[in-house]
Amino acid sequence: MELVFLGTGAGVPAKSRNVTSIALKLLAERNEIWLFDVGEATQHQILRTNIRPRKITKIFITHLHGDHLYGLPGLVASRSFQGGDTPLTIYGPVGVKDFLETALRVSDTHLSYPLHFVELTRGGKIFDDATFTVNAATLDHRIQSFGYRVTEKPHPGELLVDALRAAQVPSGPLYGQLKAGHDVTLADGRLIHAADYVAAPQPGRIVTILGDTRKTPNAVKLAMDADVLVHESTFGAHEAKLAKRYYHSTSQTAAETARQAHVGLLLLTHISARYLGPAAHQLEVEARSVFPHTKLVHDLETVDIPFKKGVVMSHVSQ
Incomplete structure (x- = not known):
């Protein structure tokens, strides 16, 4: 299980950060890749990784702001052009179906695979099978925004x-x-x-990925005891009033959520373009003062999520 950060910026693309998209690679677990948000030029970022669009089987959209959504029509079309023939399911707020179907209709794009939609009006369990469960909950943003909790089912114990x-x-x-x-x-x-003669089952891993939000109890619930929490960090602590006004989080409030939820690792993303170089690093410093197990992620960075033995950071091969 790995997270690949295809875009870590907020609002508009920047030279060092594309807008939001995250790939959850489940190749060993189920030979699939799940995407969380598809900001503009996500498919360009994918070209810089070893991700194959035909392996993408589910896309979870947190909310319908453009920096989380504008790359969806292009990616869906390219998946078809590149030989994808397996069904693709898209989860997200009401409106995501209309947005994508309109784009495909106006551009006269025909897909080679079935497209399914699960539009969400409230939280709850939205997916469940033999290997994974996904729960969603509403967050506190200017428009409806969701967070997702991906829970891996326990693995059978090893034979002694x-x-x-x-x-x-x-x-x-x-x-x-x-x-x-x-x-x-x-x-x-x-x-x-x-x-x-059979060891105890190996507990599954938990990954929580939040959309844009101010601090909210639902974020803590989604993240409780997660191995990894991916949380937006649009602003620094000194701009807390601005963050509240625009329904976003600071690095410090993200860290407070991580601490309250007892997560294993906090990953900060959705960084405003105003934070470059040392200013971006300061977001990590602020968060670590509240929750030490924090990492500010960058475009094309990958996170391996092992079984309860720590998280190893590395860079995706270029």
Whole structure:
């Protein structure tokens, strides 16, 4: 499981930051990629990574402001041109379906795959299968804005092969039965209990990605005990009044949410173009004074999310 930041800017593109888009790579888990927001030129950013648009199966739009949405028609069309033939589901506020279908109709764009929409009017569970659950909740922005909590289901515990060998349990089909949780009776009459030879399930990982928002209790609920929280940090602490006026967060309020939710790592994104160089670094410094496990992310940076053993930062190969 990896996060790839395709755009980390706010409002308009800048030289060092494109507008918002985040890819959640689930290639090992389900051979899929999920996108969160598709700002202008997202598909150009994808060209600088190893992401293949045909692998994108779900797109979650947080809200309908242009810096989170304008790249959607182009990406959807390119996915078709590049051989994508599997269904694509788009989640987002009411209006995202009208926006995209209008763009495709006016441009006479025909897709080679089915397009499905799940328009949200309120929070709750919006996706659930054998491997993942996704919950949404409304945030506090000028227009309706959602945050998403992606929860991986627990992984089955490993079979304790060394212990089985020590107990002289013959390998083969019996191991498979034990791994599946079935008790087995050996040829010598011994009853082998699966629970004694299968480790505890490995808890799944939790990733919370928020749309634009002022500080709100729903953000804390979505982020509670998450391994990673991706939070907007449009303004610095000295511009708290401006942030409140425009329904955004400061780096400090993002850190307060992370601290209250007991997250593993806070990733700051959606940075205003006014913060360059040392000024951008200061956002990270401010947040770390409240929540030390904070990282200001940059375009094309990737975050690996391992199982409860820390998070490793690296750069995407160019």
